[in-house]
Amino acid sequence: MNYAYLIFAFLIGVSTFAQEFDITGKVVDDQGFELEMASVSIINPANDNVVDGGITDMEGKFMLEAPQGIYTLKIEFISFEPRVFKNVKVDQNLDFGTIELQSQVDVLDEVNVVAEKTEVEVKLDKRIYNIGKDLTISGGTVSDALNNVPSVSADVDGTISLRGNENVRILINGKPSTLAGFGDQDVLQQLPAEAIERVEVISSPSARYDAEGTAGIINIILKRDRTLGFNGSAQLTTGTPLNNGVTLNGNLRTEKFNIFSTLTYARRKPPGNAQFDNTFTSGSFDRIVEDRQYNRDIENFSINAGAEYFISDEESITYSIYARPGNREYLNENLTDRFIGNEFDSSTLREELEDRSDNRYQTSVNYRKIFDKDNRDHKLEVDAQVSWRNRDEEVNIVENQFTIQGEDDFLLAQEQIFDKRNEIGYLIQADYVRPVGENGQFEAGFRGDYNDNRTRFELFLGEEENPSNLIQDNLSNIFNYNENVTASYVQYGDKIGDNFSFLLGLRYEYTQLKGQTTPLLDDLSSLEQFYPDGEVETDFDNRFSNFFPTVNLIYELPDESEVTLGYNRRINRPRNWFINPFPSRTSRTNIFQGNPSLRPAFADAVDLGYLKKWDKVTLTGSVYYQREEDSFERIQEDLGIITQDGINVIINRPINLSVNERIGGELGVLYNPAKKIRFNGSFNYFRFESRGEFRGVDFGATNLSWFGRLSSRVELPWGINWQTNGFYRGPLENAQTKTDPILSLDLAFSKDILNDNATISFNVRDVFNSRRRIQSTRALNADGELLFTSENEFQWRVRQITASIVYRFNQQKKRNGKKDGGDFDDDGGF
Numbered sequence: 001m002n003y004a005y006l007i008f009a010f011l012i013g014v015s016t017f018a019q020e021f022d023i024t025g026k027v028v029d030d031q032g033f034e035l036e037m038a039s040v041s042i043i044n045p046a047n048d049n050v051v052d053g054g055i056t057d058m059e060g061k062f063m064l065e066a067p068q069g070i071y072t073l074k075i076e077f078i079s080f081e082p083r084v085f086k087n088v089k090v091d092q093n094l095d096f097g098t099i100e101l102q103s104q105v106d107v108l109d110e111v112n113v114v115a116e117k118t119e120v121e122v123k124l125d126k127r128i129y130n131i132g133k134d135l136t137i138s139g140g141t142v143s144d145a146l147n148n149v150p151s152v153s154a155d156v157d158g159t160i161s162l163r164g165n166e167n168v169r170i171l172i173n174g175k176p177s178t179l180a181g182f183g184d185q186d187v188l189q190q191l192p193a194e195a196i197e198r199v200e201v202i203s204s205p206s207a208r209y210d211a212e213g214t215a216g217i218i219n220i221i222l223k224r225d226r227t228l229g230f231n232g233s234a235q236l237t238t239g240t241p242l243n244n245g246v247t248l249n250g251n252l253r254t255e256k257f258n259i260f261s262t263l264t265y266a267r268r269k270p271p272g273n274a275q276f277d278n279t280f281t282s283g284s285f286d287r288i289v290e291d292r293q294y295n296r297d298i299e300n301f302s303i304n305a306g307a308e309y310f311i312s313d314e315e316s317i318t319y320s321i322y323a324r325p326g327n328r329e330y331l332n333e334n335l336t337d338r339f340i341g342n343e344f345d346s347s348t349l350r351e352e353l354e355d356r357s358d359n360r361y362q363t364s365v366n367y368r369k370i371f372d373k374d375n376r377d378h379k380l381e382v383d384a385q386v387s388w389r390n391r392d393e394e395v396n397i398v399e400n401q402f403t404i405q406g407e408d409d410f411l412l413a414q415e416q417i418f419d420k421r422n423e424i425g426y427l428i429q430a431d432y433v434r435p436v437g438e439n440g441q442f443e444a445g446f447r448g449d450y451n452d453n454r455t456r457f458e459l460f461l462g463e464e465e466n467p468s469n470l471i472q473d474n475l476s477n478i479f480n481y482n483e484n485v486t487a488s489y490v491q492y493g494d495k496i497g498d499n500f501s502f503l504l505g506l507r508y509e510y511t512q513l514k515g516q517t518t519p520l521l522d523d524l525s526s527l528e529q530f531y532p533d534g535e536v537e538t539d540f541d542n543r544f545s546n547f548f549p550t551v552n553l554i555y556e557l558p559d560e561s562e563v564t565l566g567y568n569r570r571i572n573r574p575r576n577w578f579i580n581p582f583p584s585r586t587s588r589t590n591i592f593q594g595n596p597s598l599r600p601a602f603a604d605a606v607d608l609g610y611l612k613k614w615d616k617v618t619l620t621g622s623v624y625y626q627r628e629e630d631s632f633e634r635i636q637e638d639l640g641i642i643t644q645d646g647i648n649v650i651i652n653r654p655i656n657l658s659v660n661e662r663i664g665g666e667l668g669v670l671y672n673p674a675k676k677i678r679f680n681g682s683f684n685y686f687r688f689e690s691r692g693e694f695r696g697v698d699f700g701a702t703n704l705s706w707f708g709r710l711s712s713r714v715e716l717p718w719g720i721n722w723q724t725n726g727f728y729r730g731p732l733e734n735a736q737t738k739t740d741p742i743l744s745l746d747l748a749f750s751k752d753i754l755n756d757n758a759t760i761s762f763n764v765r766d767v768f769n770s771r772r773r774i775q776s777t778r779a780l781n782a783d784g785e786l787l788f789t790s791e792n793e794f795q796w797r798v799r800q801i802t803a804s805i806v807y808r809f810n811q812q813k814k815r816n817g818k819k820d821g822g823d824f825d826d827d828g829g830f
Contacts, residue, residue: 020065025096027060027075034060035101038077042066045086066090077101130198152201152218162201162215167572167601169213172220172362197221203624204552204566204607207489207505208431208445211548214570214603214628222262222304222322229253231810239802242269261305268298274794281786282638284646287339292332294796300326314370322362330354338647348412350399362387377435385427393419399588401645412645413588414462416470425451439495443505446488453481453576457584458520475583476520481576484512491550503552511544511573515596517581538581540596546571561612572601572632578654588643592652599656603628618670626662633657635694636736636779638787648788657699658692676715683708690734696782703733723748740774758807769799 027038040062041053051071052064073085073096081102088094152162162168200219202209209217232250237243245266252259272294279287306320334350364385372378395417401410431445456478460470491505517538551567577584580594609622632654641649664686671679685706692699707729714722725746732739748763777790 020067021090022093023064023066023073023090023096024094025062026098027056027062027077028098028100035077038062038075038101040064041074041076043072043074045070045072075099075101128198128200160218162203162218167214169210169217170220171210171217173222174219203622204564204568204605204609205550205570206503206552206568207491207507207548207550208443210447210449210485210487211507211509211546211569211571212485212573214572214601214605214626229810231808233806233808235804235806237802237804239800241271241798241800242267243800243802244268256310258308258310260307261303263305264302266298266300268296270296270298270797270800272296272794272796272798275792277791278788279790280648280788283642283648284340285338285345286341288647289337289339291335295331295333296328297330298326298328300324300328314373314376316368318366318368320364320366323360325357325359327357328354329356346401346403348399348401350397353396354393355395356391356393358389358391360387360389375435377433377441379433381429381431383427383429385425385429387423387425387427389421389423391419391421391423393417393421395419411462411467414467414470415588416460418456418458420456422454423451425449436492436494439501441493442490443492444488444490447486449485449487451483453479453483455479455481455576455580457582472521474519474521477582478518478520479576479580479582480516480518481580482512482514483573483576484514486510493552499556501554501556503550505550507548507550509546509548509571511546511571511600513540513542513544513573513579515540515576515579537596540579542599544600546602559612560614561610564607564609564611566605566607566609568605570603570605572603572628574598574600574632574654578632583651589647589649590652591649595654598632598654599630601628601630601632601656603631616672620668621666623665624663628660628662630656631658631660631690633690633692633699633734635699636777638779650788655694657694658690660688660690662686662688678713680711680713681709697780699736701734703731705730705732719751721750723750736779737775737777742771742773744768744771754807758805760803760805762803763801765800765802766797767799769795771795771797 023042025040027035027040029035035056038056038060039053040056042051042064043049044051051066054062054064056062068091071088071090073088075083083099083101085096152160160168160170198221200217200221202217202219205217230250230252232248234249235245235247237245237247243266245264245268248261248263250259250261274290274292274294276290276292277287278290302322302324304320304322306318308316308318310316330353332352332354334348334352336348336350338345338347362385364383367380367382369380370376370378371380395415397413397415397417398411399413401412427447427449429445429447431443433441433443436442458476459473461473463469463471487507487509489505489507491503493501493503495501519538548569548571549567550569551565553565555563557563574595576594577592578594579596579598581596583591583593603626605624605626607622607624610620612619634652634654635657637651637653638648639651641651643649664684666682666684668682669679671681673679683706686704688701688703688705690699690701707727709725709727711723711725716722725748727742727744727746729742731741745767746763746765747767748761750759750761752759772793772795774793775791777792779787779789781787
């Protein structure tokens, strides 16, 4: 009987010890949307072992099991702050109900606050544009995408400006790259928007970022997913004018590896046109009218692929490659009518056939180490990157003159240009971050950015008596250029009390700009005519050492609003084509020449920002002031050079012309009146004033301008999404040229099909075909006498109509564009 009692007592004890309890709950984001595939873990705090774990289902629900005890419950999801529940007593079934996760915020890092997860996420020091959310840029380029970002505008030829300032620094994945053209924005018109995850516009950069770019920084983040398992997508695009493309995305995530890739192919034929009406006070012709047609055939392929190896939960190494080989063929036709007085004299037809291969490559390695698993902000990142570019261009130009009677028709000129460029860049970067106290953070880093460029320019001109006989011109040359920047920085941020935070930084940069020009014919006689002031300078070695302080302050008001104040000093270094002393010809009568004496321009900027959030509205505003010294200005000069048929040659060259001041304000509104309706509007107004003179001519100018943008997205019946983007830019004016305002409209529609696994879309960019740049130029001499005038109209690309379909493999449609989340913090919670 006693044995039976002991056995019964033993069995009761074992059953009690072995009993497991259910732990359930539901995970949502800060807008109430269910979060599928969020990671949920039950952790034994005594040894940090995971007792049970899993992921949430399509409704955001989870169910785990654990025996009786005291545990920690941890919920994680990419790009959201983790939730940690400590000292959870499990002695019965527990239901945590609905658990809300907040988007990740790093106040000390970049003084950010969270806004609605929409097409554009507005933060106090930057704008994050989620490419996948914008229906109007499907099948488009990065330039198309940037043109929809608050504070950013893209000119009709693709030139990007921030708050009306074109001196913008373009980064790829936070680093300079040949993919951004070493300062050349041409690649932005060729890189497909589908290859981009998001775009960050940073108007008040901290000391961690390059000091280059007086307007600020645009950081383009390439696609990379970290979702568990295998997932991907395929997209097909077609349009008119010809715009065909294919994009494939794939991602495989295991416990130890994350393998990602994006492949794109695109073929486009975007036509353009321009008209010029020029009058002259000297020369053989009083008026020349030009009609230009641009016929383009662009084909390129790109691949972005890599793998991340997780050495441990706190340590990883990533290797990635990017390649974008491409070819393009341009046929530009320029019909010119020439007048003496009001009487027609003759016409010329200039045909320019350009054949270019442009291949860009990049490989990089990233090492990441987290020193404290309980505080993952204590970390070190080291990057090494090599970028290179090979570009070969051949241009054949034939110009014929003819009259109405056809009596004097003849071959006027023939040219052949070979332009071969090789660029290679090396980058090494290290960033160390260490938390200090409860809210403080210290950061230090180093960056070495070293670029070598070699340009071989060969010009063959037809003889004056026999234009079909081509001989090499004395302007043929080899230009070797080195831009080396070595930088280091420190910054410290902290929070004082409950409302005030600061981030103070200092960056040091040492710059070397070195150039060497070698004439292929050892003859500088043709070059001397472009230097009326004296000796020809073909070699230079300019070095600069500069400090760049940054200050970012944030004050949190009690009514869910915040005020920020930012100061930073920036630099604008001249690019290689701005300091190449040998002229480059766009035509016989229009020549661009660099200036080896060009100095960097420096700017000081102050930005006062405000953010206020209501239930359905987010309001942002800022007032900014910038003063730039030794700013670059491109001027046009008539040096008295005349072609054999009596046309004046106009020289364009950059100089350190002026001091300019820019003051302005911008206002942004995000409004969500209902779940199926969303509005996003922004308005930017600025005053620009420049003061300077050259050769006795006053080039000072004052300009008031503005631009605004309004975007709406509405869900129609049958699950159809309708998006409208409108853009208006006011008139502009510089020392010599006035530019008319521009108004344009984009429309797009999309619908999810196949159980939301696929999406079809249709969009029209520039519905009214109105994105044209209309300008008027007046050039005066030192005595204020008129030299020439120019009225011109330019349209880089006509209206584009595009249709596309995307199919997603093993992934749901993203509710928010942030897929490349940062590290998860282990502390916090309740």
